[in-house]
Amino acid sequence: MDLSPLWTSxxxxxxxxxxxxxxxxxxxxxxxxxxxxGRSLLQAFTALPLTLPPTVLGxxxxxxxxxxxxxxxxxxxxxxxxxxxxxxxxxxxxAVPSLPLxxxxxxxxxxxxxxxxxxxxxxxxxxxxxxxxxxxxPLAHRGILAGVTLGFARALGDFGTTLMVAGNIxxxxxxxxIALYDAVQAGRWDLATGLxxxxxxxxxxxxxxxxxxxxxxx
Amino acid sequence: xxxxxxxxxxxxxxxxxxxxxxxxxQGLLVAAAxxxxxxxxxxxxxxxxxxxxxxTFSFGSSGQLAFQxxxxxxxxxxxxxxxxxxxxxxxxxLVLPDSVQLxxxxxxxxxxxxxxxxxxxxxxxxxxxxRVRYVALANPEHAxxxxxxxxxxxxSGIYDQVRGKLVYGENVSSALQLVQSGNADxxxxxxxxxxxxxxxxxxxxxxxxxxxHDPIRQAAGVVARSAGQAEARRFLRFxxxxxxxxxxxxxxxxxxxxGPTP
Numbered sequence: 001m002d003l004s005p006l007w008t009s010x011x012x013x014x015x016x017x018x019x020x021x022x023x024x025x026x027x028x029x030x031x032x033x034x035x036x037x038g039r040s041l042l043q044a045f046t047a048l049p050l051t052l053p054p055t056v057l058g059x060x061x062x063x064x065x066x067x068x069x070x071x072x073x074x075x076x077x078x079x080x081x082x083x084x085x086x087x088x089x090x091x092x093x094x095a096v097p098s099l100p101l102x103x104x105x106x107x108x109x110x111x112x113x114x115x116x117x118x119x120x121x122x123x124x125x126x127x128x129x130x131x132x133x134x135x136x137x138p139l140a141h142r143g144i145l146a147g148v149t150l151g152f153a154r155a156l157g158d159f160g161t162t163l164m165v166a167g168n169i170x171x172x173x174x175x176x177x178i179a180l181y182d183a184v185q186a187g188r189w190d191l192a193t194g195l196x197x198x199x200x201x202x203x204x205x206x207x208x209x210x211x212x213x214x215x216x217x218x
Numbered sequence: 219x220x221x222x223x224x225x226x227x228x229x230x231x232x233x234x235x236x237x238x239x240x241x242x243x244q245g246l247l248v249a250a251a252x253x254x255x256x257x258x259x260x261x262x263x264x265x266x267x268x269x270x271x272x273x274t275f276s277f278g279s280s281g282q283l284a285f286q287x288x289x290x291x292x293x294x295x296x297x298x299x300x301x302x303x304x305x306x307x308x309x310x311x312l313v314l315p316d317s318v319q320l321x322x323x324x325x326x327x328x329x330x331x332x333x334x335x336x337x338x339x340x341x342x343x344x345x346x347x348x349r350v351r352y353v354a355l356a357n358p359e360h361a362x363x364x365x366x367x368x369x370x371x372x373x374s375g376i377y378d379q380v381r382g383k384l385v386y387g388e389n390v391s392s393a394l395q396l397v398q399s400g401n402a403d404x405x406x407x408x409x410x411x412x413x414x415x416x417x418x419x420x421x422x423x424x425x426x427x428x429x430x431h432d433p434i435r436q437a438a439g440v441v442a443r444s445a446g447q448a449e450a451r452r453f454l455r456f457x458x459x460x461x462x463x464x465x466x467x468x469x470x471x472x473x474x475x476x477g478p479t480p
Binding site for chain 1: 247274275277282288289290291389392394395398416
C-alpha cells in the first residue's frame with residue numbers, strides 16, 4: 001500500500017494545527033480579555049467556518065489565495081510557487097475549519113482564569129506578555145489543549161475545503177480522506193478500507209498522545 | 219502548552235522531510251481525464267520500465283484539471299478528454315503550444331452491472347423503461363464524457379423522457395462508480411473504463427453509436443511551468459508512439475490517424 005497519503009496528511013495536519021492553534025489562541029485572548037471596537041465582528045468572523053459548508057470555505061480560499069488575488073501573487077512572487085494546489089495550501093485549507101474549535105475552547109479556558117490573579121501579577125510588575133505567558137497560559141492550558149486537539153482532529157478529517165484548494169495530487173496534496181475518496185472512485189474497496197482504518201488509527205493515536213502530553217504538562 | 223505546540227511544529231518539520239523528497243519529486247506528475255484511469259495505470263508502469271521515470275497520476279474531470287493547471291497546480295502534463303481545454307490553456311501560455319497533440323478519440327457506452335436484469339443490448343431506448351430508476355453520467359458542465367452522453371440522449375430524442383432520472387458523477391469514473399455500487403441502474407460512461415479488466419468482469423456494456431455525439435477528441439499538452447518538460451514530452455511521445463498505442467487501442471480508443479477499431 002502506498003503510504004504517501006499518510007505522510008501528506010501528517011504534514012498537512014501538523015502545519016494546519018500549528019496555524020489554527022497559534023491564531024486561535026491569539027484570537028481567544030483578544031475575545032476573552034480585551035474590549036475593542038469590532039470585537040463581536042471578530043467573534044462572528046472566527047466562528048463562521050463552523051457554520052459555512054466546506055465548499056464555501058474552499059471557494060473563498062481559492063479566491064483569496066488564488067493566482068489572481070493580491071495575496072496569491074505575493075506568495076508566488078516571494079516563494080516562486082503558488083499556494084493553491086500545494087501541500088501548504090492544503091494546510092491553510094485544513095486550518096480554517098479547525099480555527100473555531102480552538103478559539104471556542106481557548107476562550108472559555110481564558111475566561112475561567114480568575115482576573116485577580118492577573119491583577120496580582122500586574123502589581124508585582126508583570127507586563128501583559130509576562131502575564132499571558134506565566135499566568136494565563138499555565139492556568140488555561142487544559143482547555144487550550146482540548147481545543148487544539150479538536151482542531152487537529154477536524155483538520156485531519158477535512159475533505160471538501162482541502163479538495164477545492166489543493167486538489168487530488170498523489171504524493172503532494174492527496175491526504176488520507178482524499179485518497180479514500182479516490183480509491184472509492186477507482187472501485188478499489190480494499191484500499192478504501194485500508195485507508196479508512198489508517199485514518200482512524202492516526203486519529204486515535206494522536207488523541208491518545210496529545211491527551212498524555214496534556215497530563216504531563218500539569 | 220507552548221511545549222505541545224513546539225512538539226507539533228517539530229513533528230511537522232520532521233514529516234515534511236520524507237514526503238517532499240518522495241518518488242514524486244523525481245518523477246512525472248500527470249493530470250489525466252478520468253476515462254484514462256485504467257489505461258494510464260498500465261501506461262505509467264510501461265513507461266517506467268522503459269524510461270526509468272515513475273509517473274504519478276491525478277485523475278479528475280478535464281474541466282477540473284484544466285482549472286487546476288490554470289491555477290498553478292504542479293503538473294507536468296495534462297491529458298484532457300477534449301481538445302478545447304488544452305487549446306485554451308495553450309493560447310494563454312499555460313500549456314506549451316508546440317506540445318499540444320491529439321492522442322485518442324473516445325467512445326461512450328451504456329453500462330450495467332453483471333447481475334442487472336436490464337437488457338443493455340437494447341441500447342438507448344432501454345433508458346425510458348420504468349425499470350430504470352437512475353441513469354448516471356459525468357457532469358456535462360466540466361466533463362467531456364458527460365457532455366457526449368448528454369448529446370447522445372438529446373440526439374436520440376429521449377432526453378426529455380430520461381431527464382428526471384439523470385444523476386451526475388463529478389467525473390466519468392465516479393459516474394461509473396454510481397452504477398458499480400448499485401446506486402444507479404445504468405451508466406453512460408467511457409468505453410475505456412468498461413473495457414478495463416476490473417470493470418469488464420463486473421458488468422455488461424453496449425457501444426453508443428458515435429454519430430449520436432460529437433467526436434470525443436482527446437488532446438494533451440506539456441504544462442508550461444513544468445520543471446521536467448523533456449521527460450514530459452517523452453511520455454507524450456510514448457503514449458502516442460509504438461509502445462503506447464497498443465495499450466490505448468486495447469482500452470477501446472480510436473487513435474489519431476487510424477480508423478475506428480473493428
